[in-house]
Amino acid sequence: MSNSASHELSEWFKQHGITEVECLVSDLTGILKGKIMPASKYLNGGRPRLPDSIFIQTVTGGYPDDEDIRFWNPAELDMQLIPDPNAVYLVPWADDPTAQIIHDCYYLTGEPVELSPRSVLKRVLELYKARGWKPVVAPEVEFYLVKTNTDSDYPLEPPIGRTGRQESSRQSFSIDAVNEFDPLFEEMYDYCEAMDLDIDTLIHEEGAGQMEVNFQHGDPLMLADQVVMFKRTLRETALRHGMYATFMAKPMANEPGSSMHIHQSLIGDSGTNLFAGEDGQASRLFHHYIGGLQQYLPAAMPFFAPNVNSYRRLMRSETSGSAPVNTEWGYDNRTVGLRVPVGAPEAMRVENRLGGADANPYLAMAASLACGYLGMISQLDPRPPMVGSAWSAGNKLPDDIGPALDALRECPALSDLLGERFVNSYLAVKRAEHTAYFRVISSWEREHLLLRV
Numbered sequence: 537m538s539n540s541a542s543h544e545l546s547e548w549f550k551q552h553g554i555t556e557v558e559c560l561v562s563d564l565t566g567i568l569k570g571k572i573m574p575a576s577k578y579l580n581g582g583r584p585r586l587p588d589s590i591f592i593q594t595v596t597g598g599y600p601d602d603e604d605i606r607f608w609n610p611a612e613l614d615m616q617l618i619p620d621p622n623a624v625y626l627v628p629w630a631d632d633p634t635a636q637i638i639h640d641c642y643y644l645t646g647e648p649v650e651l652s653p654r655s656v657l658k659r660v661l662e663l664y665k666a667r668g669w670k671p672v673v674a675p676e677v678e679f680y681l682v683k684t685n686t687d688s689d690y691p692l693e694p695p696i697g698r699t700g701r702q703e704s705s706r707q708s709f710s711i712d713a714v715n716e717f718d719p720l721f722e723e724m725y726d727y728c729e730a731m732d733l734d735i736d737t738l739i740h741e742e743g744a745g746q747m748e749v750n751f752q753h754g755d756p757l758m759l760a761d762q763v764v765m766f767k768r769t770l771r772e773t774a775l776r777h778g779m780y781a782t783f784m785a786k787p788m789a790n791e792p793g794s795s796m797h798i799h800q801s802l803i804g805d806s807g808t809n810l811f812a813g814e815d816g817q818a819s820r821l822f823h824h825y826i827g828g829l830q831q832y833l834p835a836a837m838p839f840f841a842p843n844v845n846s847y848r849r850l851m852r853s854e855t856s857g858s859a860p861v862n863t864e865w866g867y868d869n870r871t872v873g874l875r876v877p878v879g880a881p882e883a884m885r886v887e888n889r890l891g892g893a894d895a896n897p898y899l900a901m902a903a904s905l906a907c908g909y910l911g912m913i914s915q916l917d918p919r920p921p922m923v924g925s926a927w928s929a930g931n932k933l934p935d936d937i938g939p940a941l942d943a944l945r946e947c948p949a950l951s952d953l954l955g956e957r958f959v960n961s962y963l964a965v966k967r968a969e970h971t972a973y974f975r976v977i978s979s980w981e982r983e984h985l986l987l988r989v
């Protein structure tokens with residue numbers, strides 16, 4: 537961190553009377569991990585270290601038993617945490633004035649840790665920068681508010697109330713449904729304001745107890761930081777109101793899944809949107825960007841749908857709502873994976889609708905930008921835009937985590953962009969999770985097979 541940045545930080549600490557610092561790093565799932573440190577020590581240059589194995593941990597807390605991992609990562613290496621002065625926030629619910637700061641990870645040799653999701657996004661952003669391109673994104677994150685429940689074999693239920701009634705589901709945009717959670721959302725907005733998280737709108741979505749928050753358009757790194765911060769904040773707020781906020785992609789079989797759609801545009805050196813041509817229509821570059829998304833998204837699916845559960849959201853069914861199952865594109869068409877909203881030329885953008893709310897925002901943004909980048913540099917052309925329903929176009933995406941991981945493994949172009957060591961470790965972690973899942977004998981199997989086979 538530069539001298540002026542550290543001066544600014546110490547001024548900010550003084551202004552808020554900060555006594556403690558949470559030093560945070562996003563793991564593969566997008567959960568923040570880290571260490572807490574006294575502010576005085578932090579201001580004196582104290583920086584915690586963490587082992588790089590936090591980036592090869594599975595959601596069940598284990599590590600992949602994979603020969604490859606042992607080969608390239610024989611020991612747990614220490615990483616130094618370096619703060620990003622642009623990612624400093626208050627902890628609004630803390631008793632003592634506390635800062636939460638997102639950190640980048642570096643090995644003691646000074647090399648960035650390529651296994652860190654934030655490094656992966658920064659690596660892709662560097663490619664754009666080298667060409668004078670500035671990508672702009674706006675994520676939209678859906679979630680459910682559900683009753684707290686300690687029995688993991690028990691289906692989740694939305695909180696009781698107007699929005700929890702079955703007959704009120706599938707009726708998006710109900711203001712009453714949002715009002716019903718007023719005390720929770722009031723506190724969420726207060727927390728977000730205290731943290732300078734720029735939440736745009738909040739709406740009731742298609743499901744019972746399902747809401748969506750939209751973020752402003754901006755720099756991908758800043759917005760990925762904001763999404764992980766927002767998720768942490770909302771989980772915390774919901775707990776204080778006796779509920780869980782869940783970002784699982786498909787928490788309930790009879791309700792639609794939750795997504796993280798990402799709007800994407802591209803600004804050039806002159807500050808104009810390169811996705812619109814001089815005639816105000818979609819530019820050639822925009823077509824190539826969409827061509828890249830169509831070509832590479834199937835292989836990038838493990839970053840948009842990282843869990844077994846993610847693929848349940850993407851199955852066409854009576855309760856799948858408008859979750860996409862294809863990589864078609866079209867103007868103002870919600871049946872395609874790649875929607876181009878109709879608007880002014882300066883707002884020309886594509887909304888990638890594939891991602892689940894369970895995706896890690898750093899990785900989903902990195903992957904989407906990488907696919908578009910590949911399309912632009914290879915001048916790939918997209919298929920013609922879809923007019924009308926695209927559901928009949930069929931599912932050209934991997935329909936389960938296993939085939940999705942196979943597709944990623946067979947895509948050297950994405951590995952090159954995202955980093956080979958990172959992609960290999962991600963594959964190993966996800967395979968280990970899939971194996972752990974497959975070992976579990978479910979209640980469905982006992983119900984239907986116990987006495988029938």
Ligand SMILES: NC(=O)CC[C@H](N)C(=O)O
Pocket residue numbers: 678741742792793794795849857858859860870889
């Ligand atoms: N607003 C919407 O388009 C709903 C999206 C849907 N919930 C999904 O999972 O993709």
